[in-house]
Amino acid sequence: MAATDKPRTYGNWRRPASPGLMGLGALGTVGLLLGLMISVFAVMAGGLAAGAVAAVLLGTVLLVLLVKDRHGRSLLSRAGIRLGWANARSAGSHLYRSGPLGRAGWGTYQLPGLAAPSRLSEHEDSYGRKFALIHVPFTSHYTVVLGSDPDGASLVDRSQVDQWVAGWGAWLANLGEEPGVEAAQVTIETAPDTGHRLRREITANTDPDAPALAKQMLEEVTRTYPSGSSQVRAYITVTFKAVGSTGKRREAEEVGRDLATRLPSLTGRLAATGAGAARPLTAAELCEAVRTAYDPAAAQIIDQARADGEATEMDWANVGPAAAEAFWEHYRHDSGLSVSWTMTEAPRGNVQSAILERLVKPHRDIARKRVTLLYRPLDPARAAAVVESDLRAAQFRATSNRKPAARDMVATRQAQATANEEATGAALVNFGVLVTATVTDPARLPDAKAAVDNLAATARLRLRTAYGSQDAAFAAGLPLGLVLPRHLRVPAELRDQF
Structure with missing residues (x-):
């Protein structure tokens, strides 16, 4: 086989690390040094007994920070999650009731949790296409949602798939340049x-003078083909800051006018990524998508209304569930029961472009499945600082021991390669993955969990159940553009320092 025929591989994903001793971050190392100084002062002031007590306390703190599970969660982190879950249950915030008989004073079926304060408006771009604009006041973000029909990789040449992957990388890189x-x-x-949809298409295109055999065959197709078949939808969201280049906070109308001229470029560049003909979603289409996610039983009614040419006339204030309850391991919402997972580690080594194929495909044990890839592009100025800091941290870990571990040496080479690529013009993007599996029968939930575990193994992803935050993970997996790090009480940048 010629060298040019070898399949192209991708990899070298790194999580930026903070420099520190014994696996601690910068703040953890500072705490270690302060603890050692306190222990020395305790020995000087109170003798060996006081020094021993200080040493035991320091050892306990180090144990809490250094003992981690397979997902990189320390005892302190897991204890914080348990405490937060206990507070949520005691406050009753894990329960949600809406509508005229609900807890909301205005009697609507608004979205719960992080999406509750969001607002929806509709605008028109320079091509005359209407598009929905979501505003989240808490984070001062505006989100536009694009819908597409991906081409798929079946019967497609490998060179074409490689071009699509390169086009997707270029599209993400250009996001870092977008204001x-x-x-x-x-x-x-x-x-x-x-x-x-199939019934509507056949009915609208059937010739009344067609032979009886042809009509009988089409009737059989209409009756039997939808059984066991699935539909695949793709949504692409782009979230913008409310603060413009002038430093002034912008309102929805001003952001809508700005995006009206930029959307044609964003959607046009997606054609080179294999996403198909991308278009902005209207307010009605977005309301239908969110409503169906919270109430899977509503999909039949919505599709029937579309087939009959009727408008659903949904508004943003009534797309949420009538009742929802978050549990430690799952989330109950109207007619659905869902479990969400978060990625804790990207695939190690090099992978091919079809690594996520089985994960995103329909599965017989899962009624509805969403695989959401989260991206946070970094501007070139910040990217340079991040890769240089990560390189120094990797070099510090490798040189802090006389016999560095093999992983430290490999991490140094990877950090150096990333720094070299960034210096030659490559973009830097933080990414993550959310997976949500929804069933309508509670008895099928164990099968759905086992299916996702198996699919994650084929994708070489390490997934962790979103314990204690199933409702937030479910909302983040929807095409709403929620940026989870902006909703944390303790900033993610500060957490990484431990």
Whole structure:
């Protein structure tokens, strides 16, 4: 086989590390040094007994910070999650009731949790296409949602797939140059096909004078084909900051006018990524997508209305669930029961472009599945600082021991390669993955969990159940453009220092 025929591989994903001793970050190392100084002062002031007590306390703190599970979670982090979950249950915030008989005073079915304060408006771009604009006041973000019909990789040449991957990388890199872009995400949703679209297409194109045999065959196709089939939808969201280049906070109308001229370029460049014909979602289409996610049983009614040419006339204040309850390991919402997972580690080594194929495909044990890829592009100025800091941290870990571990040596080479690529013009993007599996029968939930575990293994992803935050993970997996690090009480940048 010629060298040019070898499949192209991708890899060298790194999580920026903070320099420190014994696996601690910068702040953890500072705490260690302060603890040692306190122990010395305790020995000088109170003798060996006081020094021993100080040493035991210091050892306990180090044990809490250094003992981690397979997902990199320390005892302190897990204890914080348990404490937060206990506070949420005691406050009753894990329960949600809406509508005229709910707890909300205005009697609507608004979205719960992080998406509750969001607002929706509709604007028109320079091509005359209407697009929905989501505003989250808490984080001062505006999100536009794009819908697409991916081409798929079946019967496609490998060279074409490589071009699509390169086009997607270029699209993400260009986001770092776009003014005001905060984050982006791609949501691939698979669900059972109701058959209404096929029935509408056949009915609208059937010739009344066609032979009886042909009509009988089409009737059989309409009746049998939707059984067991699935539909795949792809959503691409781009989140912008409310603060413009002038430093002034912008309102929805001003942001809508700005995006009206930029959306044609954003959607046009997606054609080179294999995403198909991307278009902005209207307010009605976005409301239908969110409503179906919280109430899977509503999909039949919505598809039937579309087939009959009727408008659903949904508004943003009534797309949420009538009732929802968050549990430690799952989330109950209207007619669905969901479990969400978060990625804790990207695939190690090099992978091919089809690594996520089985994960995003429909699965017979999962009624509705969403795989959401989260991206946070970094501007060139910040990217340079991040890669240089990561390189220094990797070099410090490798040289702090006389016999450095093999992982430290490999991490140094990877950090050096990343720094070299960034210096030659490559973009830097932080990314993550959310997976949500929804079933309508609670008895099928164990099968759905086992299916996701197996699919994650084929994708070489390390997934962790979003314990204690199933409702937030479910909302983050929807095409709403929620940026989770902006909703944390303790900033993610500070957490990484431990």
